[in-house]
Amino acid sequence: xxxxxxxxxxxxxxxxxxxxxxxxxxxxxxxxxxxxxxxxxxxxxxxxxxxxxxxxxxxxxxxxxxxxxxxxxxxxxxxxxxxxxxxxxxxxxxxxxxxxxxxxxxxxxxxxxxxxxxxxxxxxxxxxxxxxxxxxxxxxxxxxxxxxxxxxxxxxxxxxxxxxxxxxxxxxxxxxxxxxxxxxxxxx
Amino acid sequence: xxxxxxxxxxxxxxxxxxxxxxxxxxxxxxxxxxxxxxxxxxxxxxxxxxxxxxxxxxxxxxxxxxxxxxxxxxxxxxxxxxxxxxxxxxxxxxxxxxxxxxxxxxxxxxxxxxxxxxxxxxxxxxxxxxxxxxxxxxxxxxxxxxxxxxxxxxxxxxxxxxxxxxxxxxxxxxxxxxxxxxxxxxxx
DNA sequence: TTATTATAACTAATGATATTAGTTATAACA
DNA sequence: TGTTATAACTAATATCATTAGTTATAATAA
Numbered sequence: 001x002x003x004x005x006x007x008x009x010x011x012x013x014x015x016x017x018x019x020x021x022x023x024x025x026x027x028x029x030x031x032x033x034x035x036x037x038x039x040x041x042x043x044x045x046x047x048x049x050x051x052x053x054x055x056x057x058x059x060x061x062x063x064x065x066x067x068x069x070x071x072x073x074x075x076x077x078x079x080x081x082x083x084x085x086x087x088x089x090x091x092x093x094x095x096x097x098x099x100x101x102x103x104x105x106x107x108x109x110x111x112x113x114x115x116x117x118x119x120x121x122x123x124x125x126x127x128x129x130x131x132x133x134x135x136x137x138x139x140x141x142x143x144x145x146x147x148x149x150x151x152x153x154x155x156x157x158x159x160x161x162x163x164x165x166x167x168x169x170x171x172x173x174x175x176x177x178x179x180x181x182x183x184x185x186x187x188x
Numbered sequence: 189x190x191x192x193x194x195x196x197x198x199x200x201x202x203x204x205x206x207x208x209x210x211x212x213x214x215x216x217x218x219x220x221x222x223x224x225x226x227x228x229x230x231x232x233x234x235x236x237x238x239x240x241x242x243x244x245x246x247x248x249x250x251x252x253x254x255x256x257x258x259x260x261x262x263x264x265x266x267x268x269x270x271x272x273x274x275x276x277x278x279x280x281x282x283x284x285x286x287x288x289x290x291x292x293x294x295x296x297x298x299x300x301x302x303x304x305x306x307x308x309x310x311x312x313x314x315x316x317x318x319x320x321x322x323x324x325x326x327x328x329x330x331x332x333x334x335x336x337x338x339x340x341x342x343x344x345x346x347x348x349x350x351x352x353x354x355x356x357x358x359x360x361x362x363x364x365x366x367x368x369x370x371x372x373x374x375x376x
Numbered sequence: 377t378t379a380t381t382a383t384a385a386c387t388a389a390t391g392a393t394a395t396t397a398g399t400t401a402t403a404a405c406a
Numbered sequence: 407t408g409t410t411a412t413a414a415c416t417a418a419t420a421t422c423a424t425t426a427g428t429t430a431t432a433a434t435a436a
Contacts, residue, residue, distance in 0.1 A: 053422095143357050147353055147357075152340055178370075390425080398417085406409075
């Protein structure tokens, strides 16, 4: 009494394909019709794997957050203090650059308060908390700092992606200057 | 040879109505069908005022950016230096809280690189540059700082709106702490 | 080996949407 | 009073998500 008919898709494969679609054409093109076409099945068949378009967007948001988290965790290996923060920051914006659609998917969760989505996001928060521990911030101040760190990274990536930074001024330099300034101010 | 038949809508009224729709139900509910219903006309009639859904989203993005700019310019009156930056910051996040849909509309421009959209955004950039002048930052450093300032504000507002800050930790306090830290670090 | 069963695909149909083409009615002006 | 520009309209189409019900396959049980 087990499954495995015809094509034999699983959710992981579907999300990977949806991620490719997102990176190539943007999230607004991640429709059930386009996804089904790429998977060579019919749109209604997708309902066997997730709960309609909102379900896909939720799963894809979680998938995206987890991929970002992996990238950040990897960047944080073998470094500490300010250099760890800089390494994570670069990894973050580089992910958004390399995978604009997957990054965009993090913003398409139908309910960002959803428990599963929050749990995925909490991993990144925890990683950040651990890295900021080196700065010996006291009590709530450390949590305010985490909010600032996340705001800078998401704001920077989002604005960069949407053409918000028009000046011919090096983006990586901006990020590093901004992040070092923030850290200096937080630790002072 | 002038117009003015039947209802007599103009673009300003339409955008105001669309903004109300956005604030009440979110941008995904700002459809031509819903907008036409609220305006008591038929969907195709909207094509006399803008170029389809992409056109509406572009106009609404510009409208939103301009409303934010007004709010910020107002908040910057009669203050300077750090206090001006704090005042603008609070005005920014408060606008996003009071008008979540209109704020969201800034992200729905079909082409963020569009000339008209960029021109609207440039006003906010220029306002920021003027306020940061008080810090006597030299050369490009000032421009990097502007990028940081905007990243923090957009990132903070966006994350707050999407339920990214779950801890029972005062949000206004976070913003002020983060912004003061950034300014301290930038000016140091 | 054969029968059962769970399940992942399918077809068909529906409702909502944006959009286009072509029409009508109204208000300003000559 | 007649002309004209234009903002509304109706009708029709294509695309999409979604639901209901069906079919076919592959793993297990007999």
